[in-house]
Amino acid sequence: MAANETGWRPEEFEICIGGCFGPTFTVRLKEGNLTYESSPGMYALAVIEEIAPDREAWVKFWDELDAVGVWAWESLYDNSDAEGTHWFVHIAKGERFIKSEGENAYPGSYGPESSEAFECFLEALRKLLGGVEFW
DSSP: OOTTTOSOOSSSEEEEEEEESEEEEEEEEEEEEEEEEESTTTTOOOOEEEEOOOOHHHHHHHHHHHHHGGGOSSSSOOOSSSSOOOEEEEEETEEEEEEEEEEEOBBTHHHSSHHEEEEEEEEHHHTTTTOOOOO
Protein backbone atom coordinates (compact mmCIF):
# COMPACT_ATOMS: atom_id res chain seq x y z
CA MET A 1 0.00 0.00 0.00
CA ALA A 2 1.36 3.37 -0.92
CA ALA A 3 1.75 5.86 1.91
CA ASN A 4 -0.42 8.40 0.08
CA GLU A 5 -3.32 5.98 -0.38
CA THR A 6 -6.69 7.26 0.77
CA GLY A 7 -8.80 5.26 3.19
CA TRP A 8 -6.09 4.75 5.78
CA ARG A 9 -8.43 3.44 8.48
CA PRO A 10 -9.57 -0.19 8.41
CA GLU A 11 -13.17 -1.31 8.05
CA GLU A 12 -12.62 -4.25 10.43
CA PHE A 13 -9.88 -4.73 13.00
CA GLU A 14 -9.55 -7.25 15.82
CA ILE A 15 -6.35 -8.74 17.22
CA CYS A 16 -6.06 -10.93 20.31
CA ILE A 17 -3.23 -12.88 21.91
CA GLY A 18 -2.94 -14.74 25.18
CA GLY A 19 -3.46 -17.95 27.04
CA CYS A 20 -5.63 -19.42 29.75
CA PHE A 21 -3.11 -18.94 32.54
CA GLY A 22 -1.22 -15.86 31.39
CA PRO A 23 -1.94 -12.36 30.22
CA THR A 24 -4.36 -11.66 27.39
CA PHE A 25 -4.37 -8.61 25.11
CA THR A 26 -7.11 -7.58 22.69
CA VAL A 27 -7.56 -4.60 20.40
CA ARG A 28 -10.64 -4.03 18.24
CA LEU A 29 -12.13 -1.29 16.14
CA LYS A 30 -15.13 0.30 17.79
CA GLU A 31 -16.86 3.44 16.52
CA GLY A 32 -13.81 4.56 14.55
CA ASN A 33 -11.27 4.17 17.37
CA LEU A 34 -9.38 1.24 18.82
CA THR A 35 -10.41 -0.32 22.11
CA TYR A 36 -7.45 -1.89 23.89
CA GLU A 37 -7.97 -4.47 26.63
CA SER A 38 -5.33 -6.12 28.76
CA SER A 39 -5.81 -8.68 31.50
CA PRO A 40 -3.05 -10.26 33.59
CA GLY A 41 -4.88 -13.58 33.82
CA MET A 42 -8.08 -15.54 33.41
CA TYR A 43 -9.75 -14.32 36.61
CA ALA A 44 -8.39 -10.77 36.64
CA LEU A 45 -10.28 -7.67 35.58
CA ALA A 46 -9.30 -6.22 32.23
CA VAL A 47 -7.90 -2.73 31.81
CA ILE A 48 -9.74 -1.02 28.95
CA GLU A 49 -8.44 2.02 27.08
CA GLU A 50 -9.59 3.82 23.94
CA ILE A 51 -6.80 4.69 21.51
CA ALA A 52 -7.12 6.92 18.43
CA PRO A 53 -4.07 6.55 16.16
CA ASP A 54 -3.55 9.40 13.72
CA ARG A 55 -3.17 9.04 9.95
CA GLU A 56 0.63 8.89 10.14
CA ALA A 57 0.53 6.03 12.67
CA TRP A 58 -1.91 4.07 10.50
CA VAL A 59 0.16 4.58 7.35
CA LYS A 60 3.32 3.34 9.11
CA PHE A 61 1.38 0.36 10.45
CA TRP A 62 0.13 -0.62 6.97
CA ASP A 63 3.65 -0.29 5.56
CA GLU A 64 5.03 -2.54 8.30
CA LEU A 65 2.29 -5.13 7.69
CA ASP A 66 3.21 -5.16 4.02
CA ALA A 67 6.88 -5.66 4.95
CA VAL A 68 6.15 -8.78 7.06
CA GLY A 69 3.72 -10.21 4.49
CA VAL A 70 0.73 -10.32 6.82
CA TRP A 71 -1.77 -10.33 3.93
CA ALA A 72 -0.42 -13.72 2.81
CA TRP A 73 -0.53 -15.44 6.19
CA GLU A 74 -2.31 -18.78 6.34
CA SER A 75 -5.69 -18.98 8.06
CA LEU A 76 -4.44 -21.42 10.72
CA TYR A 77 -1.12 -22.18 12.41
CA ASP A 78 -1.60 -25.08 14.78
CA ASN A 79 0.71 -26.78 17.22
CA SER A 80 -1.88 -27.74 19.81
CA ASP A 81 0.18 -30.58 21.30
CA ALA A 82 0.73 -28.42 24.39
CA GLU A 83 -1.21 -25.64 26.08
CA GLY A 84 0.12 -22.19 25.49
CA THR A 85 -0.52 -19.12 23.43
CA HIS A 86 -3.49 -18.55 21.15
CA TRP A 87 -3.62 -15.56 18.83
CA PHE A 88 -6.08 -14.15 16.30
CA VAL A 89 -5.76 -11.45 13.62
CA HIS A 90 -8.75 -10.16 11.66
CA ILE A 91 -8.24 -7.04 9.54
CA ALA A 92 -10.16 -5.69 6.55
CA LYS A 93 -8.99 -2.57 4.73
CA GLY A 94 -10.25 -1.78 1.27
CA GLU A 95 -9.72 -4.85 -0.88
CA ARG A 96 -7.27 -6.39 1.58
CA PHE A 97 -8.37 -8.90 4.18
CA ILE A 98 -6.63 -11.21 6.61
CA LYS A 99 -8.14 -13.66 9.05
CA SER A 100 -5.44 -15.76 10.65
CA GLU A 101 -4.99 -17.51 13.97
CA GLY A 102 -2.60 -19.80 15.74
CA GLU A 103 -2.20 -22.11 18.68
CA ASN A 104 1.45 -22.32 19.79
CA ALA A 105 2.48 -21.70 16.16
CA TYR A 106 3.11 -18.59 14.08
CA PRO A 107 3.77 -17.52 10.48
CA GLY A 108 7.26 -18.82 9.83
CA SER A 109 7.39 -20.95 13.00
CA TYR A 110 5.35 -24.01 13.76
CA GLY A 111 6.18 -23.42 17.39
CA PRO A 112 6.14 -23.07 20.08
CA GLU A 113 8.63 -20.21 19.65
CA SER A 114 7.39 -17.08 17.92
CA SER A 115 8.77 -16.12 14.51
CA GLU A 116 10.60 -12.95 13.46
CA ALA A 117 7.66 -11.99 11.20
CA PHE A 118 5.19 -12.34 14.07
CA GLU A 119 7.42 -10.34 16.43
CA CYS A 120 7.70 -7.57 13.81
CA PHE A 121 3.92 -7.60 13.47
CA LEU A 122 3.50 -7.23 17.25
CA GLU A 123 6.04 -4.41 17.35
CA ALA A 124 4.16 -2.58 14.58
CA LEU A 125 0.94 -3.04 16.55
CA ARG A 126 2.51 -1.70 19.75
CA LYS A 127 3.68 1.39 17.84
CA LEU A 128 0.19 1.90 16.41
CA LEU A 129 -1.22 1.69 19.94
CA GLY A 130 1.23 4.26 21.29
CA GLY A 131 3.59 1.82 23.00
CA VAL A 132 1.19 -0.13 25.21
CA GLU A 133 2.04 -3.69 26.20
CA PHE A 134 0.85 -6.33 23.76
CA TRP A 135 2.19 -9.77 24.71
